[in-house]
Amino acid sequence: MRVAVIGAGALGLYYGALLQKSGVEIHFLMRRDYDAVVRSGLQVYSTNGDFHLPKVNAWRTSEEIGKADLVIVALKTFANDCYRELISPLLKSDSLILSLQNGLGNEEALADVFGAERIIGGVAFLCSNRGEPGVVHHLGAGRIILGEFVRRNNDQLERVSEMFHKSGVDCRTTDDLKRARWEKLVWNIPFNGLSALLQQSVDRVLAVPATRKLVREIMLEVIIAGNAQGLNSDIPEKFVDSMIDFTDNMGVYKPSMQIDREEGRELEIGAIFRTPLQYGAEKGAAMPRVEMLATLLEQTQTR
Amino acid sequence: MRVAVIGAGALGLYYGALLQKSGVEIHFLMRRDYDAVVRSGLQVYSTNGDFHLPKVNAWRTSEEIGKADLVIVALKTFANDCYRELISPLLKSDSLILSLQNGLGNEEALADVFGAERIIGGVAFLCSNRGEPGVVHHLGAGRIILGEFVRRNNDQLERVSEMFHKSGVDCRTTDDLKRARWEKLVWNIPFNGLSALLQQSVDRVLAVPATRKLVREIMLEVIIAGNAQGLNSDIPEKFVDSMIDFTDNMGVYKPSMQIDREEGRELEIGAIFRTPLQYGAEKGAAMPRVEMLATLLEQTQTR
Numbered sequence: 150m151r152v153a154v155i156g157a158g159a160l161g162l163y164y165g166a167l168l169q170k171s172g173v174e175i176h177f178l179m180r181r182d183y184d185a186v187v188r189s190g191l192q193v194y195s196t197n198g199d200f201h202l203p204k205v206n207a208w209r210t211s212e213e214i215g216k217a218d219l220v221i222v223a224l225k226t227f228a229n230d231c232y233r234e235l236i237s238p239l240l241k242s243d244s245l246i247l248s249l250q251n252g253l254g255n256e257e258a259l260a261d262v263f264g265a266e267r268i269i270g271g272v273a274f275l276c277s278n279r280g281e282p283g284v285v286h287h288l289g290a291g292r293i294i295l296g297e298f299v300r301r302n303n304d305q306l307e308r309v310s311e312m313f314h315k316s317g318v319d320c321r322t323t324d325d326l327k328r329a330r331w332e333k334l335v336w337n338i339p340f341n342g343l344s345a346l347l348q349q350s351v352d353r354v355l356a357v358p359a360t361r362k363l364v365r366e367i368m369l370e371v372i373i374a375g376n377a378q379g380l381n382s383d384i385p386e387k388f389v390d391s392m393i394d395f396t397d398n399m400g401v402y403k404p405s406m407q408i409d410r411e412e413g414r415e416l417e418i419g420a421i422f423r424t425p426l427q428y429g430a431e432k433g434a435a436m437p438r439v440e441m442l443a444t445l446l447e448q449t450q451t452r
Numbered sequence: 453m454r455v456a457v458i459g460a461g462a463l464g465l466y467y468g469a470l471l472q473k474s475g476v477e478i479h480f481l482m483r484r485d486y487d488a489v490v491r492s493g494l495q496v497y498s499t500n501g502d503f504h505l506p507k508v509n510a511w512r513t514s515e516e517i518g519k520a521d522l523v524i525v526a527l528k529t530f531a532n533d534c535y536r537e538l539i540s541p542l543l544k545s546d547s548l549i550l551s552l553q554n555g556l557g558n559e560e561a562l563a564d565v566f567g568a569e570r571i572i573g574g575v576a577f578l579c580s581n582r583g584e585p586g587v588v589h590h591l592g593a594g595r596i597i598l599g600e601f602v603r604r605n606n607d608q609l610e611r612v613s614e615m616f617h618k619s620g621v622d623c624r625t626t627d628d629l630k631r632a633r634w635e636k637l638v639w640n641i642p643f644n645g646l647s648a649l650l651q652q653s654v655d656r657v658l659a660v661p662a663t664r665k666l667v668r669e670i671m672l673e674v675i676i677a678g679n680a681q682g683l684n685s686d687i688p689e690k691f692v693d694s695m696i697d698f699t700d701n702m703g704v705y706k707p708s709m710q711i712d713r714e715e716g717r718e719l720e721i722g723a724i725f726r727t728p729l730q731y732g733a734e735k736g737a738a739m740p741r742v743e744m745l746a747t748l749l750e751q752t753q754t755r
Contacts, residue, residue: 343748343751349751353751359747359750360750360751362747363748437669437741440666441666441745443662444663444665445650448656448657448662
């Protein structure tokens with residue numbers, strides 16, 4: 150399979166490097182890391198073992214990459230208005246497009262431009278950071294859940310899943326992508342939101358009883374809004390407990406949005422907050438605390 | 453009238469200085485400013501005209517002050533557990549106690565210790581800051597609304613009001629102290645809360661439409677909880693519009709809680725947030741956004 154990775158942040162670099170190491174032909178669209186990678190290749194520091202790729206197919210434009218069987222979209226969601234420009238040159242009639250982006254609305258936006266049947270969504274649970282140009286740090290986890298945007302009776306989803314699996318990624322498939330996306334939001338909305346707003350890691354957020362209670366209330370708002378979307382099966386309320394237990398075990402962890410704010414990068418408030426709020430409102434699900442958190446985060450971005 | 457001012461922050465120093473200038477015998481309980489004031493008196497820089505009091509009755513303990521006809525309580529509310537120690541030595545049988553403190557619960561706490569009939573509450577609208585020791589800055593406003601904690605058929609309230617009026621303070625009386633306190637909370641809760649949390653002045657908070665909407669929603673929660681307390685007349689919903697117009701005209705203004713946070717001082721979250729939340733809950737008034745704001749503010753105070 151000939152694979153193009155669009156968006157060479159930590160996530161795109163990490164999964165792309167694993168796939169290349171396992172023998173897949175990978176082409177990266179790069180900006181910041183281009184010169185370093187052409188000169189010295191790509192270095193991965195990983196809790197699963199460090200490795201170095203001396204030669205990497207790095208390109209400055211999608212036209213140079215040419216046609217791909219699979220396009221992995223790893224852009225920050227606020228760059229989604231570049232979909233057409235960056236992805237169109239890569240597509241032939243049977244190319245698949247996999248979004249490994251955060252939040253909601255990415256598959257819908259891709260389907261609008263390129264047609265629904267070729268779109269796959271992936272929910273990635275990955276702790277990673279970029280280092281200096283040409284270096285990516287994998288800090289833990291890495292599981293991916295893949296689902297088709299519209300169900301098809303062929304093996305396209307299994308072939309992509311198998312490819313990740315062979316590269317060492319814990320990759321599973323689901324027939325309810327929507328549920329997987331909302332389940333991830335149950336974690337992402339409170340912890341990315343509160344940690345970014347307060348500039349406190351998740352252990353500090355959970356250390357105060359009133360704030361733990363707020364986290365639970367926010368999670369319940371997300372679950373109710375998610376279940377209002379018509380999932381194959383409802384997310385149970387006790388999912389809140391398992392997410393809090395899970396986070397208690399993470400220790401001193403900074404969610405990506407906290408790091409983005411620390412480093413002065415744009416926050417993915419649209420995909421992680423505003424689109425879920427809109428989907429909730431369309432089904433009559435009120436999310437007052439989620440909306441307040443979104444508003445406060447946006448306010449931190451004003452000058 | 454012999455008057456003791458307990459709590460020599462900006463508010464206590466400012467009103468005490470005006471009263472002394474108008475001829476009232478004032479005694480200040482001081483900590484930080486004691487040495488400077490004994491040495492060089494008290495300097496007031498005011499938008500109504502600067503003045504200097506070369507000789508000020510400054511004391512380190514209430515015992516040294518002796519008995520007073522009126523005790524003005526200007527402590528930060530988190531020091532309220534010092535009421536008995538600081539006020540008891542000042543009281544004779546007919547002494548009055550006036551709390552000019554923020555938020556809710558102060559008159560109740562004073563009444564518990566010293567009896568309800570001698571307690572007067574004052575809602576102060578004052579923009580002021582302490583400068584270096586011995587200096588207070590009055591930046592604007594200064595109006596006081598006075599009300600008895602329990603109504604009495606004598607002229608005690610009018611006498612106190614007249615004293616402030618003669619010193620140049622715009623002082624009025626109300627027969628509904630509770631309503632005056634809740635009206636001030638309609639402003640204090642959103643603007644002290646959001647400005648302290650975001651570290652942004654009120655004009656920045658109001659510049660973003662989603663945040664203006666949040667301010668309105670918070671104000672409405674406070675109005676509903678206030679009206680549930682059994683006021684003589686309800687606070688109308690359109691009070692929200694007048695408070696927002698009023699604040700739009702303040703320009704670049706930092707509420708006191710924002711300054712307290714900037715300067716690393718304790719925040720008055722109990723009197724301004726937690727007590728109103730408790731009073732609201734007792735009457736079945738839900739205040740989800742106010743509670744979330746209180747929780748976020750408390751979280752900023754953790755280490």
